[in-house]
Amino acid sequence: MSELKLKDLYDGFRDPATIRMLAAQIGEEAKALHEPLRIMEVCGGHTHTIMKYGLPQLLPGNIDFIHGPGCPVCIMPKERIDHAIALARMEDTILVTLGDMIRVPGSQSSLAVERAAGRDIRPLYTPMDALKIAKENPDKRVVFFAIGFETTTPMTAALLHAAVTQKVDNLYFHINHVLVPPAIDAIMSDGQAKINAFIGPSHVSVITGAKIYAPLPQKYGTPVVVCGFEPVDVMQGILMAVRQQVEGRAELEIEYSRSVTMEGNVKAQQLIDMYLQPRSHFRWRGIGDIPDSALELREEFAYLDAEKVFAEVLPTEPIDDHKLCICGTILKGLAKPMECKVFGTACTPNSPLGSCMVSSEGACNAYYRYAGVLG
Amino acid sequence: MCLSIPSKVVSVDREKNSAVVDTMGVKREAGLDLMEEGSVNVDDYVLIHIGFVMNKIDEEDALESLKVYHEILAKMDEEERSRVVLEDDNCENRGTP
Numbered sequence A: 001m002s003e004l005k006l007k008d009l010y011d012g013f014r015d016p017a018t019i020r021m022l023a024a025q026i027g028e029e030a031k032a033l034h035e036p037l038r039i040m041e042v043c044g045g046h047t048h049t050i051m052k053y054g055l056p057q058l059l060p061g062n063i064d065f066i067h068g069p070g071c072p073v074c075i076m077p078k079e080r081i082d083h084a085i086a087l088a089r090m091e092d093t094i095l096v097t098l099g100d101m102i103r104v105p106g107s108q109s110s111l112a113v114e115r116a117a118g119r120d121i122r123p124l125y126t127p128m129d130a131l132k133i134a135k136e137n138p139d140k141r142v143v144f145f146a147i148g149f150e151t152t153t154p155m156t157a158a159l160l161h162a163a164v165t166q167k168v169d170n171l172y173f174h175i176n177h178v179l180v181p182p183a184i185d186a187i188m189s190d191g192q193a194k195i196n197a198f199i200g201p202s203h204v205s206v207i208t209g210a211k212i213y214a215p216l217p218q219k220y221g222t223p224v225v226v227c228g229f230e231p232v233d234v235m236q237g238i239l240m241a242v243r244q245q246v247e248g249r250a251e252l253e254i255e256y257s258r259s260v261t262m263e264g265n266v267k268a269q270q271l272i273d274m275y276l277q278p279r280s281h282f283r284w285r286g287i288g289d290i291p292d293s294a295l296e297l298r299e300e301f302a303y304l305d306a307e308k309v310f311a312e313v314l315p316t317e318p319i320d321d322h323k324l325c326i327c328g329t330i331l332k333g334l335a336k337p338m339e340c341k342v343f344g345t346a347c348t349p350n351s352p353l354g355s356c357m358v359s360s361e362g363a364c365n366a367y368y369r370y371a372g373v374l375g
Numbered sequence B: 001m002c003l004s005i006p007s008k009v010v011s012v013d014r015e016k017n018s019a020v021v022d023t024m025g026v027k028r029e030a031g032l033d034l035m036e037e038g039s040v041n042v043d044d045y046v047l048i049h050i051g052f053v054m055n056k057i058d059e060e061d062a063l064e065s066l067k068v069y070h071e072i073l074a075k076m077d078e079e080e081r082s083r084v085v086l087e088d089d090n091c092e093n094r095g096t097p
Ligand code: SF4
Pocket: A324, A325, A326, A327, A330, A337, A340, A341, A342, A343, A344, A347, A348, A352, A353, A354, A355, A356, A357, A358, A364
């Protein structure tokens, strides 16, 4: 019993009968496809579901998955991680952040290495804890290294709101919130990745509403189906995409209607808008600069902006990845992890060369972990 | 991976603008900063994400998925259950799309 893990709990959601039934249905309807359906799942959560349940093996040969850039850890360029390290190295500073970020290599070090060397770096359970830490340490500066897509942005905004209204003056923000639609746009307008349908991320849509994907079907003629994370959800979403393609439609549809609406969480959107604004440029790891693809603090909150307040300690040079690492090509939907020369040899989850292997959401990590399933 | 287990609201503290929710028998506090004032009430089902209520879930949908979770969780002891629930909520990557 004590061996049970979250992963085992998940197995309960794999209803083989339903999945097989959906697979059979997809197989039947996909016969009418004029050209192969190349579906990009933008989100790393979906990549994991697809790999873990071996969905590609259940589907006909004319349906292929392309993995997208949907993991905040994978797309963080090294210079931003170097920022976090530089901030953590300042005197009397506590750096706080969420998640896997602590393990991601920067150009020379990582937050994990820095922590082992005695820097005060703390993982958070909820961003609100940053406020508590700041209040408990009035003689220190606390820097919140904020990461994530549209899903976690409102939590950062709520923390900003609390810090501003409660006049906590030793809490600073380093904002790395990125946006899904500009990334999709960048990949599509590049034209190299031949993608003709999308599985839309569901948690982003809980906040933003499915409406953020509305321009895509028109602009690129691709169906978009917003999907939940369970394998049955994903299979259902694929079926919906196949049907659209067969019937010559390109529309935005919501599979995950139990949580997602067109409008999303309006209160959360307003809160974000109060504190954050589009950032004119953000360099995505492996993909490069994408205009308006991230957020930054509004001018009036510059006094809270770690990038401005501590500008003199922050490195400015863009830093590229290890020469052998092809994460960028993978994130752009142009290659699969196995095509990387060092996949599973010089690069494994225990000693990752690139962040696609570090992050539990990364495509390389998913392929590595579920390699057995692939056979 | 997100289980996104629906949580039931046990009590609401308007002063602190937070709620105590019950996720499969595990109780914890979640901020209401992202929800319209007065929109979250006792007995509602909600989705929690890194310490915040993210949205409300339709009761019928919530009960349907809870049934599945319950079958699995019934096989665990209390300690395990609480670890699994917290691990789910704590998933660092939920910032992902
Ligand atoms: S296997 Fe490692 S080195 Fe290769 S692309 Fe993936 S993360 Fe980069």
